[in-house]
Amino acid sequence: MIIDELAGIAHDPRKSVDEHIARTGKKAIGCFPVYSPEELVYAAGMLPVGMWGGQTDISKATQYLQSFCCSIMKANLENGLNGVYDALSMAIIPTFCDTLKCMGEVWKTAVPKPECFTFVFPQNRKLEAGVDFMRSELERLRARLEGISGAKIGDGDIERAIAVYDEYRAAARDFVKTSPSYPLTVNARVRHNVLKAAFFMDKAEYAAKLRAATAELKALPPEDGGSRGVVLTGLLAEPDGFLDLFADSRLHVAADDLVQESKQFRVDAPKEGASPLDRLARRLSDMDGCSLLYDSARTRGQKILGMVKDTGAAGVVVCMMKFCDPEEFDYPIYKKELEKAGVPLLYLEIEQKMDSAEQLRTRIQTFAEMLGA
Amino acid sequence: MYLGIDIGSASSKAVIVDGGLNIRASCVRDSGIGSDGSETVVAEALGEAGIDRGDVACTVATGYGRLTYGGADMQVAELSCHSKGVYHVMPSARTLIDIGGQDAKIIRLDDKGRIVNFAMNDKCAAGTGRFLELMARVLGVEVDGLMDIAERSMKEVSISNVCAVFAESEVISRLSAGESREDVARGAHASIARRIAGLAARVGVEPLLAMTGGVAKNRDVVAEIGKAIGCEVAVPESPQLMGALGAAIYAAERRA
Secondary structure (H helix, E strand, O other): OHHHHHHHHHHOHHHHHHHHHHHHOOOEEEEOOOOOOHHHHHHOOOEEEEOOOOOOOOOHHHHOOOOOOOHHHHHHHHHHHOOOOOOOOEEEEEOOOHHHHHHHHHHHHHOOOOOEEEEOOOOOOOOHHHHHHHHHHHHHHHHHHHHHHOOOOOHHHHHHHHHHHHHHHHHHHHHHHHHHHOOOOOOHHHHHHHHHHHHHOOHHHHHHHHHHHHHHHHOOOOOOOOOEEEEEEEOOOOOHHHHHHHHHOOEEEEEEEEOOOHHHHOOOOOOOOOOHHHHHHHHHHHOOOOOOOOOOOOOHHHHHHHHHHHHOOOEEEEEEEOOOHHHHHHHHHHHHHHHHOOOOEEEEEEOOOOOOOHHHHHHHHHHHHHHOO | OEEEEEEOOOOEEEEEEOOOOOEEEEEEEOOOOOOOHHHHHHHHHHHHHOOOHHHOOEEEEEOOOOOOOOOOOEEOOHHHHHHHHHHHHOOOOOEEEEEOOOOEEEEEEOOOOOEEEEEEOOOOOOOOHHHHHHHHHHHOOOHHHHHHHHOOOOOOOOOOOOOHHHHHHHHHHHHHOOOOHHHHHHHHHHHHHHHHHHHHHHHOOOOOEEEEOHHHHOHHHHHHHHHHHOOOEEOOOOHHHHHHHHHHHHHHHHHO
């Protein structure tokens, strides 16, 4: 099935990126979490590549990062120091959290290749001043990308890139809406890897494959695996061994509120705007319910409750990335709202690389037994 | 007959119940995962009940060794089994503390004995039976002897509840500073109790508060936990067996 092909790409991103570079002659630009402006890279005729850590043993990175630092950033720095990202022409490092803010400076000091571009996001992204600031940062990035590609990025190029990304986002939303009907074929691991493949492919090619994969699924009769659906929230849910614990306990992902997954494609660019960069800036204004985006209305809990209601999920699983301050600050707020609504909640502390997950197995199995799975 | 086996990190436990859920045999051995403890307790329980393996209609395994034990018809998580076992012997229990060899759990139950919420310790030995083993080693007693010396204590010496490794060096420093073993043992118990009280606050405590697991045999720890939480702690007659009992009841229910 096509979903197997996509999941395979997530397991070997280097191969996919290298093949793309060899096939198209395009350059590739690394995009750190969580919302690097990929559309602009795409408009520049280059391949945006997600840099979301990986299953990396940490050694050299400890020279620069404290032990109480999130495992995604540790893995990215370790990979950078080991030359894993040498094929990239640049890495965009945004400033969404304290660790990312430091990472830009560490990268400049410690990692010779690829060079980095620190993209400063506005804190008050809904104010016109914040939109103006975001536009100016996008202009700065546009100029830098033009320097790397050697070609101007026209407004038409950006409009076309936004259209490609909106189509990718629509395809991804359709896939996550469809997949809970196939909990055996699209278990938690497969679902995650299919969505993760987007970070390592041309988005137009990915969207076409994902549309075809979803059509393949829809042609099948719905599966009744007897499992219960849960909503995942957090930064990300990895590694595969962790995700397999859900299927082992007869749980599947009914919906997700993960930054690495649905939050990437929940919101399209606004249809109208003074310019394509204005549309990109205002897309950030329209995104809510994320720990890394200042949200005075604190809408995350209500969004999660909405997902539970819409999907009939039996509970919510918090995948708390160890040492992620923004996620930890959000937790007490939505926990209170979920408890008030009587939604069963499981809190799991995770790291991106976990060699032993037996205690997590006990927690997930107990939660599943509690939900009657 | 129905067999429940609880294979923990430090010990193995087996319980056999009949169709009326009466306990017909039980066995505990201080050898857990990676040993022949599981086979030993099963053989001894079968012998005590006077039955053969063929007389067992269903076997449920629980504990950290539940997946590697080959003789089970079903595996159930230990939190579910402890809850089932405790509710069977103490139907008024609404909160359960289980401190095992390598983890601590707080479980909230409804009036039907179903789990409504739970919390477990993080990847850390503080607040677990392993912490007490380390303390006993430094104090030069068997872990079962900690209670005896702590009960002779005249005061509590403050011991960190953050990390078992740091606490070990802290105990050595306290002893070097002239504090008595009795007072340090009491301090270690109070340290566990504070840790458990913090964990309990995450899910809330509703009486009756029951405690299971091997550490529940230590009266001094139980008393310190009661003080730290501000709630009387009830301990069933055989606290270590509650997981295996719950597993045996699951086996009987599955068969039914």
